[in-house]
Amino acid sequence: xxxxxxxxxxxxxxxxxxxxxxxxxxxxxYNTGIDNFANVIKGTTLPDIIAAYFKDRSEEEKQLIINExxxxxxxxxxxxxxxxxxxxxxxxxxxxxxxxxxxxDDRKIQRAISLHKLDDVFDSIVTADRITKGKPDPMCxxxxxxxxxxxxxxxLVFEDSFMGIQAGTLAGMRVIALSTTNPxxxxxxxxxxxxxxxxxxxxxxxxxx
Numbered sequence: 001x002x003x004x005x006x007x008x009x010x011x012x013x014x015x016x017x018x019x020x021x022x023x024x025x026x027x028x029x030y031n032t033g034i035d036n037f038a039n040v041i042k043g044t045t046l047p048d049i050i051a052a053y054f055k056d057r058s059e060e061e062k063q064l065i066i067n068e069x070x071x072x073x074x075x076x077x078x079x080x081x082x083x084x085x086x087x088x089x090x091x092x093x094x095x096x097x098x099x100x101x102x103x104x105d106d107r108k109i110q111r112a113i114s115l116h117k118l119d120d121v122f123d124s125i126v127t128a129d130r131i132t133k134g135k136p137d138p139m140c141x142x143x144x145x146x147x148x149x150x151x152x153x154x155x156l157v158f159e160d161s162f163m164g165i166q167a168g169t170l171a172g173m174r175v176i177a178l179s180t181t182n183p184x185x186x187x188x189x190x191x192x193x194x195x196x197x198x199x200x201x202x203x204x205x206x207x208x209x
Contacts, residue, residue, distance in 0.1 A: 008102035010160035043163030045134035083198030099124035099144035135163040138171035
């Protein structure tokens, strides 16, 4: 198994708590009637969020939500998850093919790549701009595997959200879950392995998985 596919938010960068602030406030302000709205939409692309939860709103209101989200992302910090950058570079040094598979858009990902100097790390990047069906649909992971000429059973997926874990599983891939967004007990029966972050993960463990 020489292919690793990484989600972005909650896996490579520790941004989920930052997103929670925006989306929980937006959920209340736009009267969704859903408690902890941010938790409900984790791992979902913005177009899918609009289609699922704001489909009855006017086009002007939908566009306002899109614009507010884009403005928030444009200025939000992108702190790395503990050990994530080092783990990516470890895998790269060992010849592992690495894909980034995220519900975020191209603009945000390019900013993150530049910020963390990851220009030479990813062999495939699949963002929301490349897909027509978001997680939990497996399209994004299957597209990354196709980019890398890898079969699903050759791919190891690193995910944190239920939507993302389901997408990787439906793609026929083995999923390692990070308990950065959801507690271990909620993930243990949904993934092959659950880890807190990448701080103490070795290449030998990657090979075992």
